Amino acid sequence: MTAWPLTSVITLLMVLLLLGTGMGVARARGRYSIHAPAVTGHPMFERAYRIQMNTLENTVLTLPLLWLAAAWGQDLWAAATGAVWLLGRLWYAQAYLADPAGRGPAFGLALLASGALGLQAAWGVGRQLLA
Structure with a gap:
């Protein structure tokens, strides 16, 4: 795995982001007395929960x-x-916590980055297939 040290660092940071969003949900559960398995309740808990779930969904992609x-x-x-x-x-996480209506530009930036990764991957695979 020494061929991809920078990508490995980004992967570790992604894992830390997922851990951080999970911890944010746990803190919000305690602060707003939302007991598992409930996923609704105080609006600030719901924001933390949606940040975690949306980040998880985007990470899978x-x-x-x-x-x-x-x-x-x-x-x-x-x-x-x-x-x-x-x-x-x-x-996105900061914007969503402050005001859910303001999360769009951050979501768009991350989505564009995902798309750019998809294009890089497709270009590389396509070059290999055509070589």
Whole structure:
């Protein structure tokens, strides 16, 4: 795995992001007395929960694209695009907590980064298939 050190760092940061969003939900459960398995209640808990779930959903899409882009392209470009995705998701979490209506631009940035990873992966795989 020494061929993709930067992508490995981004992957670890993605895992930390998922851990952080999970901890945010746990804190909100305690703060607003929302007992599992409930997923509704105080609006701030629901925001934390949606941040966690949406981030998880986006990670499931982005993580394979990140690794395909690294494996069939370049570690640097895949990691840089993954870093943009991470920044978009962090911005998304902050925006959603402040005002859910303001999360759109951050969501869009992360979505564009996922799309760029998909294009990098497709380009790399396509080049290999045509070679």
